[in-house]
Amino acid sequence: MTVTKIEPVTKSKYKIYLDGQFAFVLYKGELSRYQIEEDGLLEEAQYQRIRNDIVLKRAKLRAMHLLTDMGRTESQLRSKLALGGYPEDIVGEAVEYVKSFGYIDDMEYARSFIESRKDKKSRKELYAALSQKGVEKELIEQAFEECYGNEDSRAAIEAILQKKKYDPHTADHAQTQKILGYLVRKGFHYEDIRQVIQVSEWNA
Incomplete structure (x- = not known):
């Protein structure tokens, strides 16, 4: 050579x-x-x-x-x-x-990533983030199944509502529509958002 x-x-x-x-x-x-x-x-x-x-x-x-x-x-x-x-x-x-040596495991990485963020981020956001990090689609979907099981995203919605200081009792129609739009854009389902807001009203 x-x-x-x-x-x-x-x-x-x-x-x-x-x-x-x-x-x-x-x-x-x-x-x-x-x-x-x-x-x-x-x-x-x-x-x-x-x-x-x-x-x-x-x-x-x-x-x-x-x-x-x-x-x-x-x-x-x-x-x-x-x-x-x-x-x-x-x-x-x-x-x-x-x-x-087991120092790299994309499946375990995806599990840990989802578990540490699923109460703050929507599935759509988590999926996008993991995809950007190069995790394969099949592994992401498997990790979602394991981490969420039958759970939904309501805990994350509740956390965001608290962070945004949204109060369903004092919010007017415009404020409610604004927070609904924000959460939908983040990837949460409308029905989940509506139910979380209703439960907040009932429990107050």
Whole structure:
């Protein structure tokens, strides 16, 4: 393989291109240690040593650190590693490595995410948020079934009404229509909203 390009990323880090394709990122000292220079040759054995002993090892440690820092979905972790300059194949192996220890579990992530927010957010909002984080549709739907069971979204509606300081006894028609519109836009069902407001009136 020919080192076709060495591109600075920072003062100490460089992108290495082999045969015109991005291969990995190395530090300045590693360039010297492995005698990597533009137009130079890199033997297959040397390439595998660098890939497995340096780059892949570094990616695995980075993945572990990212997951220790905060919970992430598989998609989020892949994106973070890619942004860190790791090629797709290295990212894939690093992700499989942490998955083998159970450090990534999108199903468990979805469950935890829903449980911690279902009394404040509608299902529509939670679904959108999890989709944006890269959780697959089937996992989101399964998590909803497990977290909600036969429950509805009324607890979340009640919490929002309290937060908005909505009082069904003192609110006029315009205020009621405004809060109804707000809750419907957030993804709550009209019938659930109506019943929560009626119960609030009866219990007052």
